[in-house]
Amino acid sequence: MAARIFRVDQPELQRVGELFQHNVELMDAIFSDLTGNLEQLRLTWVGEGARSFFDEMDTKVMPILRAVIQGFGTSSDHTSTMIARANDAEDMIRARFSGR
Secondary structure (H helix, E strand, O other), X not given: OOOOOOOOOHXXXXXXXXXXXXXXXXXXXXXXXXXXXXXXXXXXXXXXXXXXXXXXXXXXXXXHHHHHHHHHHHHXXXXXXXXXXXXXXXXXXXXXXHOO
């Protein structure tokens, strides 16, 4: 039976995690700006078109944007967990071979 090899490119995994976190921060800023702009627009724009627009923003666009942000956050968290588990596994294997 061939030995199974598990390899983690930690620098690359770290880079991916940082990219996810950067996207969380970027999308949070976009969400905040968009929320502020919508509130300003609500003060001045009225009518059937405005109601339809705000309904779509409130029920479709903003919830989807929030879900995307949460998805990036979850991905960042899982990437950090993978790095930690790989480090733990490496430490455990190193300890077994060193007789500790």
